[in-house]
Amino acid sequence: MIPILRLFTFTVAFYPILQVEMPGFLRWSAEDLAGRQTALSNLVGADHSSRETLADYRNSSGAHRFRFIYRDADGVPEQHEFIEDVVFIQSGKAILEVGGELIDPSGRDGEFLGSAITGAERYAVGTGDILHIPADTPHRYLVSPGGQVTYVLVRVPVLTGEVFVREDAPSLELLPPGFAIWTASELGRRHEALSKQVGPDRSARETLADYGSPSGSHRFRYIHRDADGVPEIHDDIIDVVFITSGEGELLVGGEMLDRTGSRGSGIIAGRRHQVSAGDVLHVPAKTPHGYLVQDGGHVTYVLVRVPAFDSGSG
Numbered sequence: 001m002i003p004i005l006r007l008f009t010f011t012v013a014f015y016p017i018l019q020v021e022m023p024g025f026l027r028w029s030a031e032d033l034a035g036r037q038t039a040l041s042n043l044v045g046a047d048h049s050s051r052e053t054l055a056d057y058r059n060s061s062g063a064h065r066f067r068f069i070y071r072d073a074d075g076v077p078e079q080h081e082f083i084e085d086v087v088f089i090q091s092g093k094a095i096l097e098v099g100g101e102l103i104d105p106s107g108r109d110g111e112f113l114g115s116a117i118t119g120a121e122r123y124a125v126g127t128g129d130i131l132h133i134p135a136d137t138p139h140r141y142l143v144s145p146g147g148q149v150t151y152v153l154v155r156v157p158v159l160t161g162e163v164f165v166r167e168d169a170p171s172l173e174l175l176p177p178g179f180a181i182w183t184a185s186e187l188g189r190r191h192e193a194l195s196k197q198v199g200p201d202r203s204a205r206e207t208l209a210d211y212g213s214p215s216g217s218h219r220f221r222y223i224h225r226d227a228d229g230v231p232e233i234h235d236d237i238i239d240v241v242f243i244t245s246g247e248g249e250l251l252v253g254g255e256m257l258d259r260t261g262s263r264g265s266g267i268i269a270g271r272r273h274q275v276s277a278g279d280v281l282h283v284p285a286k287t288p289h290g291y292l293v294q295d296g297g298h299v300t301y302v303l304v305r306v307p308a309f310d311s312g313s314g
Contacts, residue, residue: 022309023055023282025104025252025289030150030278033068033090037150039286040070040236041049048073048143051193054152057309063157064238064309068284070084072148075116077102077140081110083216085133088242088280091128092299099176102138114138118143121175125149128184132209133255135159137176152280154240155304156218163212172209180209181221182302187222187244193298202227202293208302216305220274226298231264232255232288238306239283247276248299249292250255256288264288275299284308 028036036052043050049104056235057064061082071094079102096107100119105112117138125141127130133139143149172180182190194204203225211218215236225248235254254270267288276292277297283289285308293299 022057022284024284025273025287026055026282027250027273028054028280030276033280035090037070040068040150041072041100041120041148043070044070047076048265048283049075053123059157059309061157063155064306065155067153068150069153070148070150071143073143073145075141077114077138079105079112079136079140080155081112081283082156083110083137084135084156085131085139086128086156086240086306087131087133088152088154089125089127089129090150090152090278091127092143092147092149093124093167094144094147095130096123096125096136096138096139096181097121097142098133099125100138113147115185121179123174123181125181126184128175128187128226128244130182130187132178132180134176134178137179154304154306156304159211159213159218162214164214166207166210166213168207169205169210170213178211178237182208184244187302190222191217191224191245194222194300195226195298198224198226201230203229213307215307217265217305219305221303221305222300223303224298224300225291225293227293227295229286229293230293231267232262232263233264233286233288234305234308235286237310238274238285238308239281239289240304240306241275241279241281241283242302242304243277243279244300244302245277246297247274248294248297248301249273249291250275250281250283251292252283252287252289254288
């Protein structure tokens with residue numbers, strides 16, 4: 001059990017449009033996202049889409065930005081030279097065209113739109129799927145008449161510099177190179193496997209993708225817990241979390257006790273937040289946090305490690 005002193009319990013509904021300050025801890029619950037999806041479906045524009053900004057670090061490159069997007073028809077082809085897209089499909093289904101060549105590109109500062117994509121791969125995507133679209137890769141969503149797809153988009157800065165290959169980095173075999181999709185059904189199977197591999201710390205984990213950042217960013221992990229986790233803090237990493245099954249609490253903020261590296265013995269003056277399947281979480285860098293799980297329960301989640309943003313250099 002994580003020691004907790006001066007603990008405050010509260011429930012907050014977050015409906016930010018733009019963040020003036022650097023975002024703190026944020027939780028978009030499954031219920032919250034469903035409500036937002038309904039609202040966006042009534043705000044569709046001429047391009048058959050609507051969107052809102054969930055959080056924004058105000059990075060001039062356009063990275064470190066969280067968007068919620070609704071589409072009820074095919075999207076315009078796009079390509080981001082300096083941005084990787086991490087996508088959580090909240091509802092609906094579509095065909096993702098990805099890769100190939102953007103036709104009639106127009107734009108600036110690395111952001112381009114086109115009239116079509118030639119030579120693209122096609123993947124069916126649906127509710128609960130998680131995607132990684134590499135930087136500088138053409139892509140678009142194709143939606144059947146009468147259908148819709150709604151998703152959380154996390155804009156991650158492109159990885160540059162020397163690549164560090166870890167031993168647990170899996171081989172990604174899909175095309176285009178660097179693209180990955182973990183369907184809801186696949187994640188369900190992986191969850192079942194992890195639940196049978198729990199170690200002495202009452203957790204099990206696997207690396208879904210590792211794009212080779214020496215800092216440990218640009219890394220996708222799948223983690224299962226059936227008891228409280230050890231408190232953690234990451235100076236240079238933002239945790240983006242997609243809860244795939246189960247429920248628990250996240251103790252976040254406050255002060256780490258007995259810190260050694262990225263871990264500690266407890267958290268004082270932290271706050272508890274309920275988390276459950278379908279939630280999306282943002283844990284800022286330099287923020288103590290630990291998962292709390294009731295006896296007999298579990299929480300399983302995809303963790304995306306995003307490089308921290310230095311506002312002085314953005």
